[in-house]
Amino acid sequence: MVDISEQTNAAAVAVAQREFASVGRRWTSLARGLPVLPLAILVPFIVIALFADWIAPYDPTEPIAGAKIFEPPFWMQGGGTHALLGTDFQARDLLSRLIFGARVSLIVGVTGTIVAGTIGTALGILSGYLGGWVDQVIMRVTDAWLALPALVFAIFLATMLGPSMWNIVIILGLVYWTRYARVIRGEVLSLREREFVKLAEIAGGSRTRVIFRHILPNVLNSTMVLASLTIGVVIIAEASLSFLGVGVPPPEPAWGSMLADGRSMLMVGDWWLTVFPGLGILLVVLATQLLGDWLRVRLDPQLRNM
Amino acid sequence: MATLLRVSNLQTYYSSFGGARVVKAVDDVSFTLDAGETIGLVGESGCGKTTTCLSIVGLLPSAARVVGGSIEFAGEEITTKRPREMRRIRGRQIAMILQDPMASLNPLFSIYTQVAEPAYYHQAIRGRPLRQRVQELLRAVRIPSPEVRMREYPHQMSGGMRQRVVGAIAMAGGPKLMIADEPTTNLDVTIQAQYLEVLKEIQQESGVALIFVTHNLGIVAKMCDKMAVMYAGKIVEQGGVRDLFRSPKHPYTRALLGSMPKLGSKDPLYAIPGHPPNLAQLPSGCAFHPRCPHTMPRCVSQEPDDRHIDANWTARCWLLDRQVQEEYASAIA
Amino acid sequence: MPAPLLELENLQKYFPVSTGPLLRRKLGWIKAVDGVDLAVWPGETLGLIGESGCGKTTTSKLILLQEAPTAGAIRFGGEDISRLQNQELMRYRREVQVVFQDPYSSLSPRMRVGDIVAEPLEIHTDLSREALHERVAEVLELVGLQPEVARLFPHEFSGGQRQRIAIARALATHTRLIVLDEPVSALDVSIRAQIMNQLEHLQQTLGVSYLFIGHDLATVAHISHRIAVMYLGQIVELADSLELCARPLHPYTQALFTAALPSHPDQRHEKLTIAGEVPSALDPPSGCRFHPRCPHAMPQCAHEAPVRKEVAPQHTVACHLY
Numbered sequence: 001m002v003d004i005s006e007q008t009n010a011a012a013v014a015v016a017q018r019e020f021a022s023v024g025r026r027w028t029s030l031a032r033g034l035p036v037l038p039l040a041i042l043v044p045f046i047v048i049a050l051f052a053d054w055i056a057p058y059d060p061t062e063p064i065a066g067a068k069i070f071e072p073p074f075w076m077q078g079g080g081t082h083a084l085l086g087t088d089f090q091a092r093d094l095l096s097r098l099i100f101g102a103r104v105s106l107i108v109g110v111t112g113t114i115v116a117g118t119i120g121t122a123l124g125i126l127s128g129y130l131g132g133w134v135d136q137v138i139m140r141v142t143d144a145w146l147a148l149p150a151l152v153f154a155i156f157l158a159t160m161l162g163p164s165m166w167n168i169v170i171i172l173g174l175v176y177w178t179r180y181a182r183v184i185r186g187e188v189l190s191l192r193e194r195e196f197v198k199l200a201e202i203a204g205g206s207r208t209r210v211i212f213r214h215i216l217p218n219v220l221n222s223t224m225v226l227a228s229l230t231i232g233v234v235i236i237a238e239a240s241l242s243f244l245g246v247g248v249p250p251p252e253p254a255w256g257s258m259l260a261d262g263r264s265m266l267m268v269g270d271w272w273l274t275v276f277p278g279l280g281i282l283l284v285v286l287a288t289q290l291l292g293d294w295l296r297v298r299l300d301p302q303l304r305n306m
Numbered sequence: 307m308a309t310l311l312r313v314s315n316l317q318t319y320y321s322s323f324g325g326a327r328v329v330k331a332v333d334d335v336s337f338t339l340d341a342g343e344t345i346g347l348v349g350e351s352g353c354g355k356t357t358t359c360l361s362i363v364g365l366l367p368s369a370a371r372v373v374g375g376s377i378e379f380a381g382e383e384i385t386t387k388r389p390r391e392m393r394r395i396r397g398r399q400i401a402m403i404l405q406d407p408m409a410s411l412n413p414l415f416s417i418y419t420q421v422a423e424p425a426y427y428h429q430a431i432r433g434r435p436l437r438q439r440v441q442e443l444l445r446a447v448r449i450p451s452p453e454v455r456m457r458e459y460p461h462q463m464s465g466g467m468r469q470r471v472v473g474a475i476a477m478a479g480g481p482k483l484m485i486a487d488e489p490t491t492n493l494d495v496t497i498q499a500q501y502l503e504v505l506k507e508i509q510q511e512s513g514v515a516l517i518f519v520t521h522n523l524g525i526v527a528k529m530c531d532k533m534a535v536m537y538a539g540k541i542v543e544q545g546g547v548r549d550l551f552r553s554p555k556h557p558y559t560r561a562l563l564g565s566m567p568k569l570g571s572k573d574p575l576y577a578i579p580g581h582p583p584n585l586a587q588l589p590s591g592c593a594f595h596p597r598c599p600h601t602m603p604r605c606v607s608q609e610p611d612d613r614h615i616d617a618n619w620t621a622r623c624w625l626l627d628r629q630v631q632e633e634y635a636s637a638i639a
Numbered sequence: 640m641p642a643p644l645l646e647l648e649n650l651q652k653y654f655p656v657s658t659g660p661l662l663r664r665k666l667g668w669i670k671a672v673d674g675v676d677l678a679v680w681p682g683e684t685l686g687l688i689g690e691s692g693c694g695k696t697t698t699s700k701l702i703l704l705q706e707a708p709t710a711g712a713i714r715f716g717g718e719d720i721s722r723l724q725n726q727e728l729m730r731y732r733r734e735v736q737v738v739f740q741d742p743y744s745s746l747s748p749r750m751r752v753g754d755i756v757a758e759p760l761e762i763h764t765d766l767s768r769e770a771l772h773e774r775v776a777e778v779l780e781l782v783g784l785q786p787e788v789a790r791l792f793p794h795e796f797s798g799g800q801r802q803r804i805a806i807a808r809a810l811a812t813h814t815r816l817i818v819l820d821e822p823v824s825a826l827d828v829s830i831r832a833q834i835m836n837q838l839e840h841l842q843q844t845l846g847v848s849y850l851f852i853g854h855d856l857a858t859v860a861h862i863s864h865r866i867a868v869m870y871l872g873q874i875v876e877l878a879d880s881l882e883l884c885a886r887p888l889h890p891y892t893q894a895l896f897t898a899a900l901p902s903h904p905d906q907r908h909e910k911l912t913i914a915g916e917v918p919s920a921l922d923p924p925s926g927c928r929f930h931p932r933c934p935h936a937m938p939q940c941a942h943e944a945p946v947r948k949e950v951a952p953q954h955t956v957a958c959h960l961y
Contacts, residue, residue, distance in 0.1 A: 195745040199808075202703050203759045204732030213758075217749040350827040464916055494690035495854055496913050499898035503911060521828050524857075524900025547904045565832035567861035568902045570884035575832035575861070581797045582827055597829075 035294035041287035045280075049103040056096035057084075061251040063091035070265065073272050086272045089261060097253035098276055104254045105284060108169055109235040115173025116234070117227050120180025125215055127181065128188025129207070138181065145178050151240055158246040165248050168241060172234050180226055187219050221299040228292030232285035239281050255280050310380060310515050311339040311362070311483060317374035318354075318361045329585045331357040331370065333539040336612075341482065344509065344516040346526035346547070348562070349536035350582050355519045358536075359485045361385075362517075363402050364392035380482065398428035401476035405488040407468035410475075411460040417444075417471055418456040424479035443474040446511065447504050466497035470504060477508060487519045502529060523566055527551060532618070535559045538583050538593035541612075545619030555621040557598045592624070600625060603637075642717060643678035644848050645702070645735075645816055650675040650711035652697050656921060669920045671697040673872035675711070676947070679816065684842065684849040686863030686880065688856060688895070692917045694872040695852050699818050702850070703737055715816075733763040736809035740821035742801035746793040752779075752804055753789030759812045774811065781844070782807045783837055799830035803837065810841065816848045823858065835862055856899045860884055865953075868892045871920060871928040874947060878954035888956045890933045927959065935960055 048055060058064055064083060071087040072079040079086060085094040127138040157171045191197060192215075200210045241247030242256025250257060255277040262273025318332040332354045339345050347355040360366045362377055364384065372385050384395065396402075401424075404410050412420060421440045425431045431439055444452035447470040460468055469489060476484055486505070490498040506529065509516055518529055526533050526547060534544035535558060543556035554560040564576030580597040583589060589596050595605040604624050613626040653668040672694045679685045689695050700706045702713060704720065713720050715731055723731055736759070739745045746755055756775045760766060766774065776786035782803040793801060802822060809817050819838070823831040839862060841847065853859040859866060866883050868876040868891065876889040887893045894913035901909075915932050918924060924931050930940035939959050947957035 195739045195741060196747040198705070199737065199739070199745055199805075200747075200758065202705065202732065202737055204729050204762050205758070206762075209762070213750065214747050218747075350829060466916060494917075495856070496690060496894060496898040496911075497916065499911050500914070522900065523828075524902060527901045527904045527906070551903050551905075562828060565829060566902055567832075567835070567857040569857045569860055569896070569899060570881065572861060572881065575835055577832040577836050578829040579833075581799060581830060 035291055038287040038290040038294065041283050042291065045102055045284055045287075046106065048099055049106045052099045052103050056093075056099040058093040058096040060092060060097040060100045060253045063087075064093055067091045067093075070270050070273075072270070085276055086270075088258070088273055089265075094272065094276060097258060098255075098280060101253040101255045101258060101277065102280060102284075104165065104248055104252065105235050105238060105281070108165065108172065108238045108248075109231045109284075109288075111169045112172035112176070112234040112238070113227050113231045115169060116176040116230060117180055117223055119173060120177035121184050121216075121219065121223050123177070124181040124184025125188050125211060125219065128185040129192055129211060129215060135185075139185070142178050142181050150175050151237065154237060154241055155244065155246050158241060163246060163249040165252070168238060168247055171241075172237055175237070176230060176234060179230065180223065183222060183226060184219050187222055188215055191215055191218055225292060225296045225299055228288060228295050231288040231292075235281065235285055235288070308341060309338050310341045310343075311517075312378040313337050313358070313362070313375070314378070315375035316358065316361060316372065316377060318357050318366065318370055319373050320367075320370045322369060327586060330539050330588075331585060332361060334375070335536070335539075335541050336375075337534050337541065337544055339483070339515050339517065341515055342509070342513045343532070344518060344530045346530035346533040347517060347519045347536060348521065348523065348526055348533055350521055352538075352582055352585055353536040354539040354585075355536050356487055359402065359487055359517065359519055363396055363400055363485060364389070365396075365402075394428075397424045397481070398479045399481050400483045400485065401479060401481040403469075403472050403476050403484065403486040403489045405491050407465060407472050407492075408460065410472045411468060413460050415459075416456065417458055417460070417463075421456065421471065421474050421478055424475060428479040439478070440474075443478055444471070446477065446508055447471070447474045448500070449474070466493055466501060469493060469501055473501075473504065473508065477512065477514070480512075481514060483515045483517070485517045485519070488521070490520075490525065505529070523562060535562070538588055539585060540593070540622060542594065542623070543621040545616065545621075549616070549619055555615055555619075555626060556623050557600055557625070558594050559621075561597075592622070641681060644681045644716065645677075645679040645850070646712075646714040647675050647677040647698070647702075648712045648714065650677075650698070650701060650713065651709045652694075652701055652706060653709045667921055670872050670923060671920055672701065672708075673923075675869075675872070675874055677867055677874065677877075679848050679850055681815070681848055682842065682846045683864045684851050684862055686859040686866040687850060687852045687869060688854065688859045688866060689869035690854060690917060692871065692920060693869040694920070695869050696820070698869075699737070699820055699850070699852060702818060703735070704731075729763060733759065733812045734815045735818070736812075736814045736816075737818040737820065738802070738805045738809050738822045740825050742798045742805065742825060745805050746801055748793055750792075751789065752791055752793065752796075755793070755804065756789070756808045756811055759808065763812055775807075778807045778811050779804075781810065781841060783833075797830075798826050799833060802826060802834055806834075806838070806841070810845070810847065814847055816850065818850045818852070820852045821854070822851075824853070824855070831858070838862065856895055857902070868895070871917065871923050873928060873957065875929065875958070876954075876956045877947070878951075882951070882954055886951070886954075888950060888954070888961065889929075889958050890935050890960075891929050894932075927957075 064087060067083055067087050069087060069089055069091045071083055073086045074081050074084050083093050083095070085098065088094055088097065123138050127135045154171050154175050157174065158168065161167045161171065197210060197214050200214050238247055238254070239256030239259065242254040243260045245260065247256055248254040258277040259274055262270070265273050314336050316332055316335045317330070320329040320331050321327070335354070335358055337345065347358065349355045357370065361372050364387070366372070376383055377385050379400065384392065418440055421443055422436055425436060425439050440456055441452040444456060449455055449467060449470055463471070490501055493501060502525070505516070508514065518525065520526065530547050532545060533547050533550055534541045535556065536542065537558050543550060543554065543559045550559060551563065554563055561576055561578045565578060567575060578597050583593055591607050592605045592610050595601045598605065602624060610622045610624045612620045612622050614620050615626065650672055651674060652672040653670050655668055656666045675698060677685065687695050687698070697706065701708050707721065715735065720731055753775050756778060757771050760771055760774060775789055779786050779788065784800065784803055784807070793804070796804065823834050826834065838849065842849065851859060851863055860880050860883070863880045866878065866880050867874050868889065870891050876883070876887070876892045883892065887896050890912070897909040897912050912934050913932055918931065926942045927940040927945050930936045933940065937959060943959070945957045945959045947955045949955050950961045
């Protein structure tokens with residue numbers, strides 16, 4: 001029989017612990033820490049959007065007095081510190097427009113997602129819990145809705161309802177609820193069979209009570225994860241609508257319409273009119289997607305038991 | 307009789323959170339098993355019995371490591387073997403049966419393919435002899451019409467039959483040691499009884515040694531020659547089955563026996579207070595002391611050593627230490 | 640002579656089996672429960688024992704009004720429960736509760752323990768918040784938990800404690816009958832005795848009746864006053880618990896006893912008197928359903944289904960041997 005001596009014992013434990021340490025550290029930061037990168041991007045944008053009125057140097061809808069049109073950013077020839085990032089085709093300050101545009105994007109993104117989430121979750125719960133013909137009807141409507149190309153449908157609704165920021169919010173909510181309905185319905189189908197739900201039914205609980213006290217709290221996790229992943233899509237949709245001219249109407253600044261306005265000047269080298277709004281969209285959407293990913297890992301019950 | 311398996315001072319620890327948290331799943335476990343013997347490894351969830359088996363078979367999850375002690379199988383030390391060597395031993399010499407037959411059987415392959423596999427790889431049998439061997443194995447586990455049934459798929463069989471197929475697969479490599487981890491937990495009572503009889507028959511015919519892991523003392527009473535009771539990663543008492551059932555020495559063994567309802571008796575059950583310990587936060591001294599009716603001051607401060615009651619009977623309890631008993635008696639006098 | 644609390648009279652539940660969604664041709668019926676007569680008296684525990692496919696789960700679903708019977712009646716306090724409406728239905732729901740097997744899925748994960756226990760009270764009464772708190776504390780103490788646990792969440796508790804919470808919830812509304820569906824099977828061995836003792840104590844204190852469904856003979860026999868043995872949808876034997884253990888009459892009951900695990904190594908001698916598996920309820924054997932597996936089968940058994948009759952005081956069997 002081979003004896004493992006005390007020394008080898010201790011050494012083995014030490015090696016084992018060192019090996020596990022590196023794996024452990026990665027998991028520790030994931031499981032315990034906050035998502036640094038997404039928050040580092042989003043928090044400044046949110047602050048900017050909230051305090052736009054005080055941060056922005058100029059009124060975004062008015063031309064700067066005495067400035068020329070298409071002025072480049074301050075570090076280039078022809079630019080100056082009065083308009084840090086340059087001016088657009090009406091000599092309006094690009095920086096101020098970017099700042100107010102952030103507000104539009106974030107508001108539309110968040111509220112549009114809330115509308116979509118509310119409609120989708122409600123329909124998903126009703127469909128999954130009530131079953132029967134309610135389920136069939138809702139699912140067929142969802143199928144039909146999904147068959148419509150999202151953006152085209154949005155454009156159609158926008159032309160019907162008329163351009164305004166809040167109309168866009170409603171439109172986007174109406175376009176994007178389907179992704180919630182399907183997923184939530186699936187969760188509710190399995191939740192419905194869980195014993196604590198059955199117990200509530202056996203105890204005489206009304207359907208309303210069961211839905212609000214037992215089903216809804218347990219699908220909220222999924223709803224939140226879906227929401228954080230949807231915000232990016234909604235922001236891009238709004239930008240697309242604005243780009244196409246059926247989004248937030250001028251002179252209200254929106255990153256999408258700024259892209260549209262600046263598009264023709266790319267050819268002559270006035271890149272700042274498109275790059276900065278584009279960068280804004282990129283960063284915000286990236287951050288929300290990363291945040292959504294982090295939330296998904298955090299909130300997934302299977303991964304929770306670590 | 308040659309000793310087939312000798313586990314000595316085995317320590318298997320789980321490590322998480324970067325080594326900050328170490329769970330001593332198996333802490334100083336020792337037992338032996340001779341060819342043809344059956345030992346029952348008894349304990350509740352979290353006591354370390356499954357980890358002990360996984361350590362023997364070399365299938366520990368990545369977070370766990372054997373950090374001390376030795377496992378000697380057929381004269382060879384197997385804790386130091388490389389994965390490739392262990393793969394040759396697994397299936398051929400040591401086989402394992404798990405709790406859920408559906409998890410052990412591949413739904414895509416026929417019964418024949420799965421039962422034949424160990425014999426194909428480990429004993430290099432082919433063609434007609436292989437078919438005959440499969441039928442032989444299925445007959446040994448009492449599956450009727452094996453020539454027909456071996457063409458079927460797992461989903462076409464009932465739970466009891468599947469578990470028997472798992473037994474056939476385990477025996478296909480001709481192992482010397484079989485580890486059964488709670489194989490009957492999901493089975494109906496009468497099916498369980500039939501299955502246990504099948505296991506006994508296999509054992510008598512092939513002389514395979516059996517480690518039976520269970521929380522059910524009734525199974526131990528029926529199947530095992532000796533038993534080891536585990537609690538919080540340690541064996542608190544082990545010995546011959548009759549000895550332990552007749553006069554258990556460790557309070558936990560006594561409590562387990564007392565909490566079993568016995569057919570035809572309405573005597574009140576002994577309910578062990580408290581609940582099984584969290585291995586990450588073990589009590590000081592003897593891990594059982596918070597729930598023990600005979601706790602003494604020493605139990606809280608010092609872990610008891612393994613004492614011999616008999617040549618093959620040991621228990622870890624200060625109650626066995628004469629000196630401690632005298633101290634205690636004089637202290638309360 | 641007090642009246643039975645719960646009475647099942649010739650209860651039947653057949654599930655239709657049909658082919659495909661288009662044709663919907665009926666292939667037959669799964670006769671899950673086929674002519675069950677049972678009674679549970681106030682303050683007693685009736686054990687219901689049987690293996691998978693015997694119909695005990697379906698029976699409990701019928702009692703809990705999760706399914707409607709195909710034929711037969713269930714009477715509670717003398718009234719047919721299938722006819723209950725509104726207020727009376729709510730009263731039934733208040734007086735009959737259930738405890739399930741799995742302690743990990745029977746408590747709502749996002750509700751505090753106090754709210755979980757209080758829920759039946761909220762549904763059935765309109766007690767004030769203070770009165771609710773008081774009752775919840777009272778009932779938590781009854782099951783051996785401290786009232787302070789009310790503000791914690793289920794995941795902070797062990798399996799045994801969760802079952803206690805489930806029992807507390809079942810008792811909250813002065814329940815008269817609790818259906819216990821394998822309440823200790825998923826618990827650690829050392830905890831089972833705790834819960835069993837607690838259940839017995841509660842019965843003695845509160846006079847609540849139990850329908851204890853289980854598969855382990857020793858456990859069921861220990862806690863039950865009377866035991867009913869079920870096979871393929873029918874009750875084959877019904878007797879006082881100790882009487883059944885001393886004198887099992889039906890061959891299936893006898894087989895269950897031989898299959899039961901010994902409580903001591905010296906007891907291992909019994910030879911198993913049963914082979915094969917439970918046939919499908921879709922096409923049960925003719926006559927006596929047990930006859931294909933019965934070691935004492937006679938020609939009569941294949942043709943004629945035996946009627947359950949009293950063979951000894953308070954001991955009924957459905958078998959041609961008697």
